[in-house]
Amino acid sequence: MAFYYDEPSRTFSEYLLIPGYSSSKCVPSEVDLKTPLVRFKRGEEPGISINIPMVSAIMQSVSDDRLAVALAEEGGMSFIYGSQPVEEQAEMVKKVKRYRAGFVVSDSNVSPEMTLEDVLRLTEKTGHSTIAVTEDGGPNGKLLGIVTNKDYRLSRMSPDTRVKEFMTKFDDLVYAEEETSLKEANDIIWEHKINCLPLVNKNRELAYLVFRKDYDTHKKNENELIDNAKRYMVGAGINTRDYEMRVPALLEAGADALCIDSSEGFSEWQKITIDYIRKHYGERVKVGAGNVVDEEGFRFLADAGADFVKVGIGGGAICITREQKGIGRGQATALIEVAKARDAYYEETGVYIPICSDGGIVHDYHITLALAMGADFVMLGRYFARFDESPTKRVNINGSYMKEYWGEGSARARNWQRYDMGGEQKLSFEEGVDSLVPYAGSLKDNVNLTLSKVRSTMCNCGALTIPELQKKAKITLVSSTSIVEGGAHDVTLRNHR
Numbered sequence: 169m170a171f172y173y174d175e176p177s178r179t180f181s182e183y184l185l186i187p188g189y190s191s192s193k194c195v196p197s198e199v200d201l202k203t204p205l206v207r208f209k210r211g212e213e214p215g216i217s218i219n220i221p222m223v224s225a226i227m228q229s230v231s232d233d234r235l236a237v238a239l240a241e242e243g244g245m246s247f248i249y250g251s252q253p254v255e256e257q258a259e260m261v262k263k264v265k266r267y268r269a270g271f272v273v274s275d276s277n278v279s280p281e282m283t284l285e286d287v288l289r290l291t292e293k294t295g296h297s298t299i300a301v302t303e304d305g306g307p308n309g310k311l312l313g314i315v316t317n318k319d320y321r322l323s324r325m326s327p328d329t330r331v332k333e334f335m336t337k338f339d340d341l342v343y344a345e346e347e348t349s350l351k352e353a354n355d356i357i358w359e360h361k362i363n364c365l366p367l368v369n370k371n372r373e374l375a376y377l378v379f380r381k382d383y384d385t386h387k388k389n390e391n392e393l394i395d396n397a398k399r400y401m402v403g404a405g406i407n408t409r410d411y412e413m414r415v416p417a418l419l420e421a422g423a424d425a426l427c428i429d430s431s432e433g434f435s436e437w438q439k440i441t442i443d444y445i446r447k448h449y450g451e452r453v454k455v456g457a458g459n460v461v462d463e464e465g466f467r468f469l470a471d472a473g474a475d476f477v478k479v480g481i482g483g484g485a486i487c488i489t490r491e492q493k494g495i496g497r498g499q500a501t502a503l504i505e506v507a508k509a510r511d512a513y514y515e516e517t518g519v520y521i522p523i524c525s526d527g528g529i530v531h532d533y534h535i536t537l538a539l540a541m542g543a544d545f546v547m548l549g550r551y552f553a554r555f556d557e558s559p560t561k562r563v564n565i566n567g568s569y570m571k572e573y574w575g576e577g578s579a580r581a582r583n584w585q586r587y588d589m590g591g592e593q594k595l596s597f598e599e600g601v602d603s604l605v606p607y608a609g610s611l612k613d614n615v616n617l618t619l620s621k622v623r624s625t626m627c628n629c630g631a632l633t634i635p636e637l638q639k640k641a642k643i644t645l646v647s648s649t650s651i652v653e654g655g656a657h658d659v660t661l662r663n664h665r
């Protein structure tokens with residue numbers, strides 16, 4: 169006979185936190201959100217911690233190099249999507265590791281034989297008025313000069329004038345060596361009263377541009393997530409099929425952590441993948457696994473050597489696994505059970521394995537609830553898809569800006585593989601949908617707002633750290649009638665939120 173659970177499985181919206189005593193020292197500015205990313209032994213420090221408990225989902229519509237940089241700036245980590253060819257994913261990882269705040273790889277470049285008309289077209293396309301003139305017209309070619317709008321006079325010059333005739337030539341430029349620090353670059357900019365400083369290597373090839381106007385935006389962010397070489401940290405998704413190719417390429421590119429990406433992690437494929445990593449790289453390569461929704465699944469992955477375990481099946485906004493396959497579990501119930509299993513495992517073995525709540529976060533307070541229920545960090549897809557930095561298009565629908573957002577189980581996401589494998593792989597049914605989400609602005613503004621709510625609620629619970637919240641939190645189930653009481657009710661709303 170099948171096993172039946174006594175309790176129904178529940179979602180975050182069915183719970184609330186009851187405040188605890190908060191002392192006058194318990195203020196949001198004192199809250200520390202640092203949290204372990206990977207397993208560690210009792211009394212030891214985890215190999216990797218993140219400074220805020222947020223990671224971005226392993227999805228085409230969420231985690232590319234641009235979002236990864238923006239999130240690392242705030243202290244979290246992105247897992248670059250694996251549903252793309254190995255080389256392209258590795259290139260995204262490399263871009264994050266090469267990224268230097270304030271150092272811009274020029275996106276507006278021409279060769280000297282091009283014309284004023286080409287310059288104007290480029291300026292209109294990129295919105296940038298500083299154009300590098302390189303031998304090959306590329307971003308890293310030999311630098312021959314710079315064109316800005318001070319170099320041409322539209323009323324007096326013919327559109328077919330060649331760039332080499334009006335550019336500011338290399339000999340007249342102020343430039344610096346590629347290795348120049350941001351501080352030194354800004355000093356040169358001030359000293360010479362220029363707006364842009366090109367940095368070139370020994371062969372005079374263009375490496376970066378440093379702009380005067382970026383000076384303020386690139387002051388150090390105190391939470392930023394950086395490695396020992398001061399590069400931003402980044403993770404990458406892998407699968408249980410092509411890991412022998414993908415893992416070495418991602419590590420070579422500089423990935424700081426890997427995560428096996430699957431809707432269902434309680435499977436021998438995940439153990440085989442982790443075994444491969446341990447055999448070839450030992451413990452130094454960090455790899456998360458998942459997703460699971462119960463104690464058994466957690467134990468399996470913990471014993472298999474996973475560095476963290478991801479929790480959640482079917483809770484994502486774009487996920488239709490529950491409808492299609494009839495598997496899954498309410499996110500809160502899954503998380504509560506796995507957190508208990510994690511604590512018991514720690515008691516027994518002295519090894520703490522962080523857990524990540526993946527999916528089902530709709531409101532900011534769901535993050536606080538997930539942490540209180542035992543999650544060490546949360547993985548978010550829809551949340552990040554709404555921001556400027558996500559890889560998808562912003563579209564105007566009936567006067568409102570929206571961003572595209574699609575699931576990894578959708579035909580749209582899975583198509584890459586079918587093309588990649590010569591069209592032989594067939595998608596039998598979809599487990600994700602293609603959708604739009606309201607555009608919400610910059611990642612920085614939104615993450616800071618969300619975390620200010622998390623910090624504030626933590627203080628209401630008398631907690632200054634995530635482990636303290638997990639110990640002190642008092643959580644209640646709410647009845648469906650009291651959920652109505654929690655929203656605005658018995659008033660006529662004057663404007664919509």
Ligand SMILES: NC(=O)c1ccc[n+]([C@@H]2O[C@H](COP(=O)([O-])OP(=O)(O)OC[C@H]3O[C@@H](n4cnc5c(N)ncnc54)[C@H](O)[C@@H]3O)[C@@H](O)[C@H]2O)c1
Pocket residue numbers: 226407408409429430431432435437459480481482483484487489526527576577599600
């Ligand atoms: N979290 C969720 O609720 C959820 C739900 C649906 C989809 N997704 C996402 O969709 C994407 C696809 O997930 P998925 O579960 O279809 O991928 P998957 O690759 O893990 O699994 C697909 C199927 O392939 C089998 N398989 C795995 N490795 C194999 C190997 N080496 N040889 C032969 N067979 C193998 C598995 O048993 C499974 O039946 C992922 O990005 C996943 O995160 C997530």
